[in-house]
Amino acid sequence: MESLLGTGVSKGIAIGSVLVKKESSSDFQKKSITDVEHEWDRFQKAIEAGKKQLEVLVQQSRETIGEDEAQIFEAHILILEDEELANLVKTQIDNQKKNTEWAVHEAAEHFAVILEGLEDEYLKERAHDIRDVSARLIRILSGTDKHEIPIMDKPCIIVARDLLPGEMVHIDKAVVMGIITEAGAKTSHTAILAKAMGIPAIVGAEGILEKVKDHDTIVFDGELGNLFINPDSDILEQYNQKLELLKIQKKELESFRDRASITKDGADVELFGNMASVAELPGLVENGAQGIGLFRTEFLYTTQASAPSEEEQFEIYKLTAEKMQGKTVIIRTLDIGGDKEIPYLGLDKEENPFLGCRGIRLCFDKVDIWKVQLRALLRASIFGDIKIMLPMISVIEEVRKAKEIINEVKEELESSGIPFNENLEIGIMIETPAAAMIADSMASEVDFFSIGTNDLIQYTLACDRMNPKISYLYSQFNPSVLRLIKHIIDTGHEYGIKVGMCGEAAGDIRLIPLFVGMGLDEFSMNASGLLEAKKVVTQISRLEMSKVVPEVLKLKTAQEVETYLAGFSAI
Numbered sequence: 001m002e003s004l005l006g007t008g009v010s011k012g013i014a015i016g017s018v019l020v021k022k023e024s025s026s027d028f029q030k031k032s033i034t035d036v037e038h039e040w041d042r043f044q045k046a047i048e049a050g051k052k053q054l055e056v057l058v059q060q061s062r063e064t065i066g067e068d069e070a071q072i073f074e075a076h077i078l079i080l081e082d083e084e085l086a087n088l089v090k091t092q093i094d095n096q097k098k099n100t101e102w103a104v105h106e107a108a109e110h111f112a113v114i115l116e117g118l119e120d121e122y123l124k125e126r127a128h129d130i131r132d133v134s135a136r137l138i139r140i141l142s143g144t145d146k147h148e149i150p151i152m153d154k155p156c157i158i159v160a161r162d163l164l165p166g167e168m169v170h171i172d173k174a175v176v177m178g179i180i181t182e183a184g185a186k187t188s189h190t191a192i193l194a195k196a197m198g199i200p201a202i203v204g205a206e207g208i209l210e211k212v213k214d215h216d217t218i219v220f221d222g223e224l225g226n227l228f229i230n231p232d233s234d235i236l237e238q239y240n241q242k243l244e245l246l247k248i249q250k251k252e253l254e255s256f257r258d259r260a261s262i263t264k265d266g267a268d269v270e271l272f273g274n275m276a277s278v279a280e281l282p283g284l285v286e287n288g289a290q291g292i293g294l295f296r297t298e299f300l301y302t303t304q305a306s307a308p309s310e311e312e313q314f315e316i317y318k319l320t321a322e323k324m325q326g327k328t329v330i331i332r333t334l335d336i337g338g339d340k341e342i343p344y345l346g347l348d349k350e351e352n353p354f355l356g357c358r359g360i361r362l363c364f365d366k367v368d369i370w371k372v373q374l375r376a377l378l379r380a381s382i383f384g385d386i387k388i389m390l391p392m393i394s395v396i397e398e399v400r401k402a403k404e405i406i407n408e409v410k411e412e413l414e415s416s417g418i419p420f421n422e423n424l425e426i427g428i429m430i431e432t433p434a435a436a437m438i439a440d441s442m443a444s445e446v447d448f449f450s451i452g453t454n455d456l457i458q459y460t461l462a463c464d465r466m467n468p469k470i471s472y473l474y475s476q477f478n479p480s481v482l483r484l485i486k487h488i489i490d491t492g493h494e495y496g497i498k499v500g501m502c503g504e505a506a507g508d509i510r511l512i513p514l515f516v517g518m519g520l521d522e523f524s525m526n527a528s529g530l531l532e533a534k535k536v537v538t539q540i541s542r543l544e545m546s547k548v549v550p551e552v553l554k555l556k557t558a559q560e561v562e563t564y565l566a567g568f569s570a571i
């Protein structure tokens with residue numbers, strides 16, 4: 001038995017027989033040529049054939065996986081259309097007098113290496129897309145353009161050096177129990193697609209290909225990232241039990257789907273869902289989301305090569321509102337900056353991006369782009385209960401200015417006779433200590449608050465949420481953060497507005513009882529956390545938990561809080 005540790009990117013337990021995916025046969029020979037025109041012609045034909053293949057993939061993935069995934073292949077089409085790439089291929093053919101396969105490989109490597117050298121994790125991963133497109137072109141040129149995913153006719157765990165997005169869509173969810181790759185990071189498309197498909201996955205399992213062969217047995221935990229090759233009977237037994245337990249828990253939790261989310265003493269607690277794309281809607285509805293508490297719209301912008309048009313956005317917001325059938329849909333306007341970048345916006349490099357031009361600050365800076373989003377949102381507002389939420393607010397002037405711009409857009413729509421919901425609510429994220437401290441002034445300007453704990457923690461503790469070196473400081477149990485949360489909830493209620501929470505802490509079952517005790521009205525989380533959260537809510541009493549709140553707020557460390565709360569959510 002051997003064991004390895006990778007990065008768990010899609011949770012779940014997988015037990016199965018290994019199917020090793022061989023490297024794609026995009027091998028080629030470097031050959032000297034004399035007819036440069038002929039090679040150029042081959043290149044152009046390969047581009048056309050590549051586009052056709054990708055258009056089919058866009059269609060297939062839109063139908064079977066989701067919009068975000070379809071956009072990966074749309075981005076590949078854009079790479080094929082890229083003039084810089086074509087120019088470099090032409091220069092290589094003309095100057096070096098070598099075959100197109102070689103010229104394509106050289107040109108793609110040139111751009112991939114540049115991207116890999118960048119600090120930005122997202123752009124680094126794009127090197128992978130360029131290589132995927134290059135491999136496709138080479139396979140077309142050399143006549144080996146069939147996908148290389150092995151035949152999967154019985155349950156298996158796929159082990160690969162890497163899986164390209166083009167290969168992921170050929171994976172049959174019904175038989176693939178898990179995916180392990182040597183390459184990849186949390187933001188790699190393999191990870192994104194595996195999660196969207198609900199297949200447990202580990203990336204970054206270095207050295208696995210040297211250790212396994214077809215038909216070996218592997219067990220792994222897609223959350224923790226640990227895996228065992230040809231496990232002994234104890235480990236196998238242990239993981240079989242974990243798998244059984246997960247199945248039982250899942251089944252048991254399913255019984256909560258249609259139950260009301262009410263505490264033992266009759267308090268209503270709203271359980272909403274977070275989403276970044278419409279592909280997540282079915283999962284949210286299935287898990288009983290009572291509304292959408294956070295639609296992270298920036299992902300509509302980061303997954304494509306240019307800003308989505310008003311029409312595209314309108315369709316997405318309208319569809320979301322309709323699918324939620326009149327339930328609340330809180331749409332957060334563009335929250336770019338910090339760790340979320342958009343290459344085509346050409347933003348200045350900043351020394352401290354988390355303290356820089358992000359969220360609402362960037363919306364004001366790129367007001368034309370923001371207005372397109374606002375128009376789309378307002379137009380969609382007649383199709384359901386859409387509310388607008390502003391990100392990264394720190395001073396009252398931002399709220400006022402945002403409302404002025406929203407009013408301008410309303411006036412433009414009105415003068416063109418385009419309908420919208422005149423009473424559409426406007427709320428803000430409370431994710432800076434500044435906004436939290438003046439919650440009273442903020443509450444008199446807006447219709448609701450939603451606490452963004454992910455950022456509130458980092459700004460309160462002056463602790464970068466991305467920096468593993470100081471992650472010991474970053475805690476949702478920290479007393480300073482909890483006191484701020486209590487202050488925000490109390491102040492919101494004093495001013496008669498609803499207070500929700502959409503940061504990760506809202507789905508942390510260890511904290512849900514405390515927040516229920518503080519009177520939080522709405523919890524918004526990922527689809528996978530909803531049923532568990534409902535189970536916790538139904539097992540506690542708001543009155544009893546409200547008595548626990550002052551005790552918790554007296555504690556001095558995050559660890560003390562965590563220990564104190566441990567018993568309340570035992571489900």
Ligand code: PEP
Nearest residue numbers: 431452453454455502503
């Ligand atoms: C938050 O900060 O808690 C939040 C929900 O926003 P994001 O994680 O998108 O910054």
Ligand code: MG
Nearest residue numbers: 431452454455
């Ligand atoms: Mg935030």
